[in-house]
Amino acid sequence: MPPxxxxxxxxxxxxxxEGPLDLxxxxxxxxxxxxxxxxxxxxxxxxxxxxxxxxxxxLELAADWLVMAAWLAWLKSRLLLPDGAEVEEAELAAETLAxxxxxxxxxxxxxxxxxxxxxxxxxxxxxxxxxxxIETDRSGLKLDMPGLLRAYVAALRRRASQRPxxxxxxxxxxxxxxxxxxxxxxxxxxxxxxxxxFLPDAATPLERRGALASTLMAxxxxxxxxxxxxxxxxxxGPILLRGTERDGDV
Amino acid sequence: xxxxxxxxxxLAEALIFASAEPVKPSALIQALSEAxxxxxxxxxxxxxxxxxxxxxxxxxxxxxxxxxxxxxSRLTRVILAPRRLPRAAMETLAIIAWHQPITRPEIEEIRxxxxxxxxxxxxxxxxxxxPRGRKDTPGRPTLWVTxxxxxxxxxxxxxxxxxxxxxxxxGLALAIAPPPETG
Amino acid sequence: xxxxxxxxxxLAEALIFASAEPVKPSALIQALSEAxxxxxxxxxxxxxxxxxxxxxxxxxxxxxxxxxxxxxSRLTRVILAPRRLPRAAMETLAIIAWHQPITRPEIEEIRxxxxxxxxxxxxxxxxxxxPRGRKDTPGRPTLWVTxxxxxxxxxxxxxxxxxxxxxxxxGLALAIAPPPETG
Numbered sequence: 250m251p252p253x254x255x256x257x258x259x260x261x262x263x264x265x266x267e268g269p270l271d272l273x274x275x276x277x278x279x280x281x282x283x284x285x286x287x288x289x290x291x292x293x294x295x296x297x298x299x300x301x302x303x304x305x306x307x308l309e310l311a312a313d314w315l316v317m318a319a320w321l322a323w324l325k326s327r328l329l330l331p332d333g334a335e336v337e338e339a340e341l342a343a344e345t346l347a348x349x350x351x352x353x354x355x356x357x358x359x360x361x362x363x364x365x366x367x368x369x370x371x372x373x374x375x376x377x378x379x380x381x382x383i384e385t386d387r388s389g390l391k392l393d394m395p396g397l398l399r400a401y402v403a404a405l406r407r408r409a410s411q412r413p414x415x416x417x418x419x420x421x422x423x424x425x426x427x428x429x430x431x432x433x434x435x436x437x438x439x440x441x442x443x444x445x446x447f448l449p450d451a452a453t454p455l456e457r458r459g460a461l462a463s464t465l466m467a468x469x470x471x472x473x474x475x476x477x478x479x480x481x482x483x484x485x486g487p488i489l490l491r492g493t494e495r496d497g498d499v
Numbered sequence: 500x501x502x503x504x505x506x507x508x509x510l511a512e513a514l515i516f517a518s519a520e521p522v523k524p525s526a527l528i529q530a531l532s533e534a535x536x537x538x539x540x541x542x543x544x545x546x547x548x549x550x551x552x553x554x555x556x557x558x559x560x561x562x563x564x565x566x567x568x569x570x571x572s573r574l575t576r577v578i579l580a581p582r583r584l585p586r587a588a589m590e591t592l593a594i595i596a597w598h599q600p601i602t603r604p605e606i607e608e609i610r611x612x613x614x615x616x617x618x619x620x621x622x623x624x625x626x627x628x629x630p631r632g633r634k635d636t637p638g639r640p641t642l643w644v645t646x647x648x649x650x651x652x653x654x655x656x657x658x659x660x661x662x663x664x665x666x667x668x669x670g671l672a673l674a675i676a677p678p679p680e681t682g
Numbered sequence: 683x684x685x686x687x688x689x690x691x692x693l694a695e696a697l698i699f700a701s702a703e704p705v706k707p708s709a710l711i712q713a714l715s716e717a718x719x720x721x722x723x724x725x726x727x728x729x730x731x732x733x734x735x736x737x738x739x740x741x742x743x744x745x746x747x748x749x750x751x752x753x754x755s756r757l758t759r760v761i762l763a764p765r766r767l768p769r770a771a772m773e774t775l776a777i778i779a780w781h782q783p784i785t786r787p788e789i790e791e792i793r794x795x796x797x798x799x800x801x802x803x804x805x806x807x808x809x810x811x812x813p814r815g816r817k818d819t820p821g822r823p824t825l826w827v828t829x830x831x832x833x834x835x836x837x838x839x840x841x842x843x844x845x846x847x848x849x850x851x852x853g854l855a856l857a858i859a860p861p862p863e864t865g
Contacts (some may be wrong), residue, residue, distance in 0.1 A: 267770050268795025313795075352792055358850030359776035360769070366836045367751035369741075371766070373837070374517035374749045374757065379702035380566055390625055391581035392652045394662075395812045395829070400586065401593035402667060402803075408611035455637050510756055512735030513749035517757065530760050552695030566696035573713065574697055662813040662824040666786060 269317035272296065274350050274357070289343040290328055293321045422449060422460035427467035435477060435492040444468060444488040507535040508544055511562075521561025587614065588621045595628050596649070597664060600642035602634050627652065690718040691727055694745075704744030704834055742833035743840065770797070771804045778811050779832070779844055783825035785817050810835065 266272040276295045300318040303310055324346070327339030367373045431447055447464050451457035468490055471477045480489045514530055515522045527537050541562065545555045548564075556565050566574060584592065594609050595601055607613050622628045626648040633639040645658070655661065697713050698705045710720055724745065728738045736747050749757060767775070774797055777789050790796055805811045809831040816822040828841070838844065 267773075267793065270794025349792075349794065353794065355847050355850045356773050356776045356780070356792065359780060359845065359847075360772040362845055362850065363776060363779075363836050364766070364772060366838075367748075367754070369748070369835045369837065371758075372751050372754040374513070376564075376699060376702060376747060377517045377519040378563060380700040390627075390652060391583050393812070394653055394814075395806055395809055396583070396589060397593050397596065397653065398662065398667060398806060398813070400589035401597060403586075404590040404594055404610045408609060509735035509750065510753055513753045513757055514735075514760060516736045516747065517749050526760070530756070552692035552697075553699045564699065566700050567692065570693055570696045573693060574700060659822070660815055662816075663822070666813075666824040 268311075269296070269314050270349060270353055272299065272314075273317075273346075274353050277350060278354075289347060290325060293325045296321055297325075421456065422451075422463045424463045424466045424470070427460070427464040428470065431464065431467050431471060431477070441480060441489040441491045444490055447490075504535070504540060504543075507531045508540050511537075511540055512544055515555070515562050516564055518563075521557075521559045521563040523561045527562070584621060584625070585618070587612075587618045591618055592622055592627055592645075592649075595622075595643050596645050596658075596661060599644040599658075600631060600634075602640040602642055604640060606643070687718070687723065687726075690714045691723050694720075694723055695727055698738070698745050699747055701746075704740075704742045704746040704830075706744045710745070739837065740839040741837055742830040746834070748837075767804060767808070768801075770801045774801055775805055775810055775828070775832070778805075778826050779828050779841070780847060782827040783814055783817075785823040785825055787823060789826075808835075 266275065273292060273296055276299070277292055297318060300310065300314060324339055324342055327335050328343065330336050330339075369375060426449075427447075430449065434447055444464060445461070448457065448460045451460050465488065468477065468479055468488070472479045472490075475493060477490050477492050481487070482489075510531060511527060514527070524537060527541070528535075531537060531540065541555075548555045552567055552570060553564050554567055556563060558565075583589075590610055591606055591614055594606050598605070598609065603614060603619070619628075626646055628643050628649070629646050630641045631644045632642050634642050650656070650658070693713060694710055697710065707720065710724070711718075714720060714723065724738075731738045731747070735750055735753060737750050739746060739748055741748075773793060774789055777792050778784055781788065781792070786797060786802075802811075809829055811826050811832070812829050813824045814827045815825050817825050833839070833841070
């Protein structure tokens with residue numbers, strides 16, 4: 250870190266500025282010359298010098314700093330031209346820039362003015378132990394928009410800070426499970442049996458429907474490979490099945 | 500009373516006024532000037548408040564200001580102490596407000612935490628949310644929305660008056676992008 | 683002062699003392715007896731506390747007791763004071779205070795720099811600003827205003843207590859460079 254009075258001190262300080270306008274205003278304020286008579290032209294030179302210095306030591310600059318630098322370079326080139334339409338345009342732009350700096354200066358002034366006020370919680374204090382003489386009416390709700398916003402942002406923050414919450418998937422009867430169960434039960438059944446008799450116990454309707462679907466799939470698979478036969482007498486009627494090893498009995 | 504004593508008296512007065520807990524004599528001695536006669540100062544301060552709307556009393560081994568007991572009955576009528584919603588209820592309300600209509604599992608997913616029945620009951624009792632219809636997914640979970648009372652509580656004429664999520668979350672948007680799948 | 687007046691004075695004193703927030707004149711009128719001259723009573727109460735360790739001030743459109751500002755340094759040795767707001771937050775607050783209601787892009791335009799989420803979070807957390815409605819322009823951006831807590835924190839009774847913008851331009855008149863002499 251070079252000493253504060255080195256030529257680079259301002260450059261190194263760049264990160265402390267809240268954007269190009271902030272830097273411009275600071276340059277204007279730290280002029281040795283009378284603030285009333287400072288010229289935009291001189292200010293532009295200083296700004297460009299600072300930005301050039303900053304880029305030379307490879308300090309990363311935000312894009313809007315460089316946009317402002319380019320714009321100021323344009324402004325300077327126009328102001329240096331002999332009289333003409335372009336100069337008028339540039340003077341107008343310079344006036345606008347000066348007005349914006351004055352606005353920002355006013356805002357700074359208000360911030361300083363506010364800081365100088367006797368501030369609650371810093372210079373002056375309210376009653377530390379306010380009395381709640383109010384047991385009578387607690388029916389109302391104290392709700393305010395900042396509270397709602399804080400709650401929302403806090404909820405989203407919490408989610409962002411943890412792994413996404415995934416509810417446990419319900420344990421659904423897989424086709425593989427159904428194949429195993431069908432193969433096991435097939436031999437013990439004497440004749441055509443309703444497919445539903447092969448279902449495992451299910452706690453919820455969702456689980457039951459899942460098991461029905463996977464058992465049907467398993468039944469179809471086994472019918473295709475010839476280990477069982479399927480039969481349904483009418484649309485949406487009960488689906489019957491039986492093992493093929495009994496075919497010889499018929 | 501000397502000027503020095505008066506300065507200490509003012510300081511003791513301010514300190515006891517601003518403290519959340521009764522101020523212990525040891526804390527007073529530490530705060531006041533070294534030469535101060537703490538007992539005399541507290542006696543003088545207590546006399547000052549005698550018969551006033553506020554009195555200086557010794558409680559729990561310390562000094563505290565209290566409103567005069569004879570005024571209690573007239574004061575209680577005036578001060579309302581509306582409840583605040585607990586944090587979990589406030590977060591649930593906020594999520595319903597921005598994401599309605601929304602099911603309870605979806606709220607839990609956004610909060611990243613489960614919602615107790617108490618929390619939902621608090622919102623229902625306050626009339627801030629209400630069920631409206633069911634979602635057409637397995638189990639047909641109830642959908643929740645905010646009520647007109649919600650709008651009135653927050654002084655909104657319309658749900659569109661809620662600040663946009665983007666305005667709230669400029670910096671947060673990246674942070675809540677889903678983490679890359681692992682494994 | 684009559685006995686009746688003194689009863690009202692005690693009541694007003696207790697009421698304001700008990701409350702953590704500034705007490706609105708409407709609440710005072712409701713609490714005091716019907717014949718009470720609220721203005722006269724408050725003036726008398728304010729005189730009573732003049733020069734004491736605690737004083738009666740008008741902030742955020744109401745009355746509040748606060749410790750005397752000159753005791754700040756001796757009190758903060760005993761009471762922990764919160765950190766100051768950073769400059770970016772103070773400037774953003776100043777812009778909202780003057781230009782409210784104002785959108786975030788408008789604030790950024792005046793500052794000539796983007797506002798970080800941290801800055802808005804600091805102001806929101808301190809309860810100094812709040813969204814109020816949306817601007818009727820494309821995108822309907824959220825409008826921001828200052829809160830009663832803002833007034834209370836900076837000892838303002840009203841937004842009109844803020845200095846006028848022209849009063850704060852401490853000698854920074856930027857002249858435009860004349861075109862260089864030619865020839």
